Amino acid sequence: MALEHAILVSLSERPASGLELTRRFDRSIGFFWSATHQQIYRVLGRMEEQGWVRVRHVPQHGRPDKKEYAVTGGGGDELARWLAEPGPVEAFRSELAVRLRGASYGERRQVLATVERHLAEHATRLAHYTHLVERDFPRGAPPRFDGASPAEQAHALDVYLVLRGGIRLQEFWVDWLTEYLDAHHETRPAATGADA
């Protein structure tokens, strides 16, 4: 039930159309929440019925009209209500972890190849996120803005800290998968036949 609230957060930062929201979910918020455009459109429709968002039809030249959504007073109340909820510690699911655990019941060489691919992908993401934090927050950890309200400063800090979480998560993957490969290469040295 968090997609509604992830959308409310995103629209609170800035109103957007369904497609613009989809792009945002591929970026910053997407570090910890993902959604396809189909689902976003459906949920936006439901949210409008509930009165959490309002639509404004924006005609565009040379492009189809877009429906720009903005948070209503009721939507803001709902977001505040949800933010106060404790929320359970969620379960983490990973197919890759299941593959690691079961590797001895298949061809280990192929599992190791999969791990190498995932490791490369997480390293790429880590580099990307690191670049983002250097670009958006160049003056070290906690950003301070002159002439910004306390609320704006606190929100900027939140954006920074969630980005830090994305970096930490990628580091978790890189470190773990590296440990996995090292441990298994010690056991069976130079048997992959792929490199070296």
Place this chain on the structure above:
Amino acid sequence: MALEHAILVSLSERPASGLELTRRFDRSIGFFWSATHQQIYRVLGRMEEQGWVRVRHVPQHGRPDKKEYAVTGGGGDELARWLAEPGPVEAFRSELAVRLRGASYGERRQVLATVERHLAEHATRLAHYTHLVERDFPRGAPPRFDGASPAEQAHALDVYLVLRGGIRLQEFWVDWLTEYLDAHHETRPAATGADA
């Protein structure tokens, strides 16, 4: 589609009933995959129809009969086939991260309280997993068993490494949430009113 394969891995290690499987999913494999007994029963039924597992009715004294499931040849083939699949890098979802990002649109005090609760829970899990690895693998990192086949040794290494992943994941949470609390307490010192 990984629950079937997680069950195949678990049953390959040792045959079990639905309830026993449920308990296993609350422990070791549950670090990275969870399932309720309802779902396990349903999936076991489907797997039996597909011929991946076979059932043996085990009468018990003083308790209801249990249905012990074991992997068939076809099930082993399916598991090996699935293990060879590359598999996409999965999306990580966290409601807590959405709450962190949106904290400035609600009462930050309550979000901070939630973070503290989650942090405590992850610290507890970390201590538990650390205890497990010390109990089951006391002789340092890569376990070596005399008189065990190479396949058994490789599988023991896999069990160890997945446990290491569980530890690393809890460390990720503890470190990130600690960074979050520190950063926000610097901004607003001693305002929670909870401790000190």
Place this chain on the structure above:
DNA sequence: CGTATCATGTAAGGGGTTACATGATTCT
């Protein structure tokens, strides 16, 4: 006598993914 545990299941509903559909404009 009530509660907990063992053990297996059904039913209902929500959330999410995949595939497909549409229609206009801009780029190659």
Place this chain on the structure above:
DNA sequence: AGAATCATGTAACCCCTTACATGATACG
């Protein structure tokens, strides 16, 4: 002329969660 992008949507399906149901034995 064909492909790509902008923009919104429908339909089918699967996975998973929550709530409820059953029936026996062991425990206090």
